[in-house]
Structures are given as structure tokens and as C-alpha cells.
């Protein structure tokens with residue numbers, strides 16, 4: 268017997284070089300391997316006779332090899348092997364490309380199980396490169412539900428399958444952490460069955476059950492953790508704020524707040540007078556004016572003799588907040604300072620001294636603000652901008668900073684209410700569902716490649732009018748189709764062939780932080796006309812002079828993500844446009860994209876996205892700032908998530924008495940999840 272913590276190198280066939288490939292998938296131990304779940308399945312259980320095979324419908328069949336396979340060397344790098352097989356119902360031609368070695372195993376007169384897809388036309392039917400196994404062999408590639416794993420260069424699906432199979436034989440799966448009554452009440456597969464079934468299901472239904480169980484487990488642990496965090500913070504005491512008069516603040520505002528902004532500020536003021544730390548999320552679409560809500564909260568903290576810290580996800584955003592809030596709050600005698608990594612060591616030191624000596628009231632910076640080197644004299648309020656980059660773990664870590672400061676997180680990702688309940692179980696939620704008056708919506712168009720020349724002309728026209736443009740390309744993941752326009756090559760093409768006289772800049776996720784910010788600020792300063800980028804520009808960047816966004820292969824993005832991206836334009840006085848390019852002919856996809864052209868209401872778009880794609884997409888760790896979910900981000904249904912949440916809440920109430928090994932293991936898992944998630948920033 269092996270242990271879950273043993274390295275995968277104890278398995279047959281995994282030496283140092285294979286281990287390296289597995290490491291690229293973050294798989295080091297048997298447990299990692301067992302928790303490397305299939306991303307999909309192929310149902311290969313259907314067994315038919317040759318005469319029942321149908322074009323384009325993959326199936327298994329049992330047949331005898333009627334001749335020794337004939338391989339012809341066509342040219343360098345191309346061998347074609349042909350062989351004929353038959354069963355009682357008929358004969359079939361098989362064709363293999365460059366598989367001389369494997370087809371060499373097919374013995375004349377022997378019987379095999381094949382799996383493949385029939386192709387054919389008037390000239391006859393055939394099957395290309397079917398998988399095959401001897402009839403007395405263990406079903407590995409045929410006669411089963413085949414798991415399809417996330418892979419990496421050099422690692423085949425078969426190699427992962429074999430490794431997982433060995434691991435499951437060698438050690439017990441992870442222990443059961445769900446309470447027995449939960450298993451029976453929600454009809455959940457127990458752990459010892461679920462891990463086997465998710466990798467080697469006997470049917471698609473069983474695979475589904477296993478997946479449901481694992482999703483349930485993840486959400487149970489997650490939402491129990493959030494509930495515990497909420498409960499522990501609710502027990503903390505803080506001095507209630509006495510001064511909640513915002514008259515001075517309102518007097519200085521250059522505009523009237525929207526009803527939604529006022530409502531959110533009112534909710535915050537109520538929280539701050541309670542005597543327990545505030546835990547509030549302000550959710551508002553791009554441009555809904557969250558910064559002013561944050562400013563009001565900071566004003567209240569400072570009025571009550573405390574310091575406030577505002578954290579932005581990037582230095583560039585921190586600088587933007589610093590500039591706009593200085594303008595607003597300095598006239599009130601509030602002392603504001605900026606603390607970012609771009610400052611010199613001496614500047615940083617001086618600023619930190621001011622913070623420690625209570626010579627600064629509002630401190631603006633990146634997440635580095637929370638590092639140990641910054642000591643606050645009297646931190647009363649922490650505001651985190653763009654919450655989806657601010658993980659649960661950081662929220663938890665906050666309580667350790669200052670004396671249980673109030674927490675306000677702001678998010679521009681409109682999350683449907685049903686999901687928000689799950690994802691922000693530890694937070695109260697205020698919604699800014701109103702935009703400041705006078706905003707002109709961004710005109711959005713869905714077009715195909717045939718519009719390319721017109722798009723290019725339009726880009727040029729915008730630039731000639733003194734405006735700037737974004738061109739967004741999908742990030743290229745390994746193994747993705749080649750025709751997606753990688754930002755890098757596309758930027759080159761645009762610069763060299765299409766706009767040699769314009770200034771094209773390029774930004775993608777693989778660049779270093781400082782480099783990214785440099786490119787971004789250069790663009791903000793008007794030093795480039797066109798910025799070609801991946802989705803790294805999604806978060807909060809404000810370049811009011813940018814009036815056009817072209818999104819390449821728009822069908823590759825989620826609706827909410829497209830909406831986020833589109834929020835980068837339409838921030839200034841110029842009329843703004845968003846052009847979605849897609850070659851996709853799928854009517855559903857096009858309906859989705861057209862929905863985006865028709866509405867600019869982020870919540871409606873998010874609801875639509877949820878209905879069309881399921882909750883999985885909301886759990887991409889990058890979008891949500893949640894711990895990395897292993898199963899839930901693949902596909903899951905809302906029903907399971909709701910059940911898990913309900914069950915976890917019930918468990919919390921009885922948890923104190925649960926001293927079984929399973930109860931202890933569950934508590935251990937919760938702690939582990941929340942400590943690990945501290946590392947998932949960005």
C-alpha cells in the first residue's frame with residue numbers, strides 16, 4: 268500500500284522526465300494525481316455490429332482482422348496502413364496514418380474491439396485510425412467511458428489514465444469529510460466511491476454522480492469556511508462611530524450622488540455605528556461610481572479619528588485613486604499618501620514613518636499595503652478595490668492587521684444574486700444598480716471577418732480624431748487552435764502591415780508587473796494610438812481618451828468578461844464603440860453576443876451568462892478571487908451549489924459537538940483551504 272503523500276515517481280512508467288511533465292500540471296503526489304479530475308468524458312460503451320455503424324457517430328464494434336495489415340510508404344513522414352476487418356454483419360476498411368508500429372500488432376485472423384468514427388461517401392465507407400484492443404484485454408481505450416484529462420505538452424491522455432489507474436490501486440482515496448447524514452440527505456456518493464468513479468466511471472450517469480459529489484464537497488467546505496469567518500468576525504467588538512455627518516463631504520462633491528450611491532453610503536454608515544467590524548461588498552458595474560462610495564467611507568473613518576487604507580490591484584490604479592481622491596479630500600484637511608512599489612526606498616520609508624506616526628489619514632496603495640513592513644498607527648477601515656482579485660484568504664488575513672478594521676470591498680464583476688450568496692457568504696452586499704446621469708452607452712456591433720477593411724478604416728478615423736483604441740485578443744493557451752490571434756503576432760501585423768504610421772503598443776499577461784504598468788501608463792499618457800492586449804486590461808484601467816475597442820474572436824470570451832472589457836471605453840466625453848469580431852456560426856453563440864450588443868446592464872448580462880453557461884465560469888479563480896476550485900470551475904449546476912450551502916450552514920450549527928474523525932478532517936480541510944487561498948492573489 269502507498270500513501271497519498273507519496274511522490275508519483277513510485278509509479279511504474281514515471282521517471283524524472285515524466286515527473287517533470289506532471290509537475291507542469293501541479294501534480295507531485297499520488298493525491299495530486301487522484302485529484303486531477305477529467306475535464307470531460309467520451310462515452311465508448313456503445314457496442315454495435317459493423318452494419319449498424321453510422322457515419323459521424325463514434326462507436327465500438329467487435330471484428331476479426333481479415334488480412335495482414337499492408338503499409339505503404341507514400342513519402343517522407345507519411346505511411347499509410349490499410350487493413351480489412353469483418354463481423355457477421357459485414358466488412359469494413361480501416362486506414363491508419365503513420366501507425367506502422369501499432370497496426371503491426373493486428374494479427375490476421377484475430378478478433379479485436381475497435382472504437383472509431385465511420386466516414387464515407389458514394390465511393391464507400393471506411394474508418395480512419397480507430398483505437399483497438401484485443402477482446403480479452405482490460406478495457407482501456409474501448410468499451411468504457413473514457414476520461415479526458417487536462418494535459419500539457421508531451422503528456423498524453425493515455426499516460427495520465429495509466430498513472431491514475433495505478434494510483435487508485437495503490438492507495439486509499441482521500442478520506443471522507445462529509446457528515447454521514449449529509450450524504451444520505453442529499454443522496455451524495457461517499458468519498459471511497461467518488462474518486463474511483465470520477466476517473467473510471469461505468470457509465471456517464473456515474474461520472475455525473477461522482478462529479479456532483481466532488482463539487483458538493485468543495486462548496487460545502489468553502490461555504491462552511493465563509494460562514495465561520497463571518498461568525499468569528501461578528502463576535503469582535505469595535506468602538507461604534509459617533510460622527511456620521513457627511514455634510515462637509517457632500518458639499519465638496521462636484522456632482523450629486525446617484526440614489527444607489529446614497530443608499531450604499533447609508534448602509535455603510537449604519538454598519539459603522541454598530542460596534543462590530545463591517546464586512547461589506549459594494550457591487551457596481553463599471554462606471555457606477557464606486558470610488559465615491561469608498562471616499563465617503565474613508566471620510567467617516569477619518570472623522571472618527573481612525574486611518575483608512577485603500578488597496579488597488581495595480582499600481583496604476585492606486586495612482587489614479589490617489590490623484591482623484593487628493594483633489595476631493597485634501598480641501599477637507601485630510602492627509603493622503605500613496606505607497607507603491609514604484610517609489611524609491613527612501614520615499615517609501617518616509618511614507619511608512621508618516622503612517623506609523625499617524626501623520627497620514629488615508630493611505631492608498633496596492634495589496635503590498637498589508638505587508639508586515641507597513642505599521643498603521645490606528646487603522647480603522649480597509650477598502651479593497653476590484654474585489655475579484657482580492658482573495659478570501661486576504662480578507663481573512665485582514666483581521667490580523669490593525670485592531671479588527673472595518674472592511675469594504677468593491678467589485679465591478681456583476682455577480683447574479685444567487686451566486687453572490689455563495690461566493691460572498693461572509694459579506695453583506697450593497698448594489699450600485701444605477702449609472703451617473705448623462706452616460707452615453709457604448710455602441711456595440713457584432714461583425715465577421717468580411718468587415719476587416721472597414722474596421723481598420725474606423726480605427727484610423729478614431730486615431731485621426733485624436734482618440735485611442737484597444738484591440739483585445741484571446742489569451743493563447745497551449746494546444747488552442749492556431750488561428751486565434753495571439754496578441755504578440757497580431758500587434759506586429761498591425762504595426763508593420765496595417766498601421767505603419769501609427770503607434771502600436773502591446774500588453775499581455777506574461778510581461779512582468781512593472782513592464783505592464785509602464786506600457787499601460789504610456790498608453791494612458793497618450794504615447795500610443797493602439798494598444799493590442801489580452802484580457803489583462805480588464806481590470807479598472809481608466810483611459811478616457813480611448814473610444815474604440817475591437818475584440819478579436821469575441822466568441823471565445825464569456826459575456827461578463829466581454830462586458831468588463833467593454834467598460835474600458837466610454838469613460839470620457841467622446842462617443843465610444845465596441846466591435847465584436849467573430850467567425851463563429853453557432854446560432855447560440857451569436858445570440859449570446861447579440862445580447863451584449865443590445866444591453867449595457869452588467870447584471871442582466873451576468874444573469875444571461877449564468878443561464879447560458881452555468882456557474883462554472885464565474886469560478887475561474889482569476890475572475891472571482893476565490894480559492895482555486897478543482898471541480899466546480901469545470902461545470903456544475905446551481906442546484907448542487909445551493910444544497911451544499913444549505914448543508915454547510917446546518918453543519919456549522921452542530922459542529923461544536925462533532926468530534927468524529929470525519930468532523931476533525933472536515934475542520935482541517937476548511938483551515939487548509941483558507942490558508943492556501945492566501946496565495947491566489949492575481
Ligand code: ADP
Pocket residue numbers: 522523524525528551552553554555556557558559679703704
Ligand atoms: P467605478 O464604479 O467603475 O469605480 P468610478 O468611481 O471610477 O466608477 O466613477 C466613474 C466616473 O464617474 C468617475 O469619473 C467619477 O468621477 C464619475 N462619477 C461618480 N459618481 C458620479 C455621479 N454621481 N455623477 C456624475 N459623475 C459621477
Ligand code: MG
Pocket residue numbers: 557558652807
Ligand atoms: Mg473603480
